[in-house]
Amino acid sequence: MKAQTAAHIEEARRLFPHTKKIAYFNSASYCPFCTPVREAIVSNVDQRVAAEQDDSHDAFDVADELRGIYAKMIGATKRSVGIGLNTSHGLNIAAFGLPLKKDDEILVSDIEFPAVIYCFKAAAEARDLKMKFIKSHDHCFDIGEFEKAITKRTRVLALSYVQYFNGFKNDLKTIADICHKHNIYLVVDGIQGMGVEPINVRKFGIDVFASGCQKWMLSPQGCGFFYLSDEIREKIKPPFMSWLGVDWKMQFSDLFHYDRDYFDSAQKYEFGYYAVLNLMGMKAAAQIIQDLGIGNIRQHNHGLIDRLASYIRSNSFYQITSSMESLYRSSITTFTCKDVKGLHRELLKDKIILVNREGSIRVSVHLFNDESDIDKLIGVLEKFAKDK
Ligand SMILES: Cc1ncc(COP(=O)(O)O)c(C=O)c1O
Missing domain, CATH: 3.90.1150.10 (Aspartate Aminotransferase, domain 1)
Known part of the structure; x- marks a missing residue:
């Protein structure tokens, strides 16, 4: 070094x-809070206590900056990144929004963190899909077993970047290559690697990447981001929609318009107004990671x-x-x-x-x-x- x-x-x-x-x-x-994160949050609290100025637009600016920072960290474009509520937010966009048909198969590992399992389990029930478990070996994801589990109906592999309980980092590049060969979407829960293990979602060929920021990203609990590849963004059917998925061009004084266009970016899948205190903490934290x-x-x-x-x-x-x-x-x-x-x-x-x-x-x-x-x-x- x-x-x-x-x-x-x-x-x-x-x-x-x-x-x-x-x-x-x-x-x-x-993570424990560092002083810059604490100060960013406290200063926003103080601003709200004083209530002297309308600072409601600040959050939009910070969210925009953060999309850019996170995009750079994962090798993506800003328009493919959205601010999330947590890891589950991005995983649910995939589980309920990917273009899948009845009886399509979702593969997950048998040693996966529950955040990955339950959203796909619920989606399988709601959408008539099938979920299959891939056998692990020595508490690690086994690429050979993954290949054996693939059938003509396999459409999704949902997987952690790094296993939460033993730190095993999956070889995402090799796994993504197999996925593409078989026309399988690769959905990655990145939370245990984000901020400490470099990743390039475009080079690796990841379709959906979701991460909370409360762990290695040094941010408050209950915040995160998601990445949707250009191809996926075109194909996803919105599993939910909020009024801020619509592009108001920052004009909020005249809202009786119900024919506005959705954002033509991952921002479309953000969910209502931001947890602003978290957002301020996320920015302070992201700057430390980015600087180092x-x-x-x-x-x-x-x-x-x-x-x-x-x-x-x-x-x-x-x-x-x-x-x-x-x-x-x-x-x-x-x-x-x-x-x-x-x-x-x-x-x-x-x-x-x-x-x-x-x-x-x-x-x-x-x-x-x-x-x-x-x-x-x-x-x-x-x-x-x-x-x-
Ligand atoms: C692999 C993994 N995914 C997800 C989560 C958390 O999910 P969420 O951010 O949706 O609460 C954790 C830990 O809390 C985790 O270890």
């Missing part, structure tokens, strides 16, 4: 007050994970349960041992915040973590293993 970037990441740590007291490794659940660069953040995170992994490998009491191969690794690492629950309790006692998922300790490493956090974690691991 260039010295310049390392200095920036060090500076970024200072933006997170929690780092003075705790070692936080739970960004895969949700997702590739640099990834490198920083993986460097810290390597430090942890080399300790874990040196102590036979522990076993790594996530992939460390460069193609499949992410900013989430998991490991197990005898008495995971007991270890989790000890870690929390020492103000090391992380979770226990599916029998492993899940360590989510982000830009505000540094070697001192990792060493604190290793210190507890060392003591716990000795006491057992």
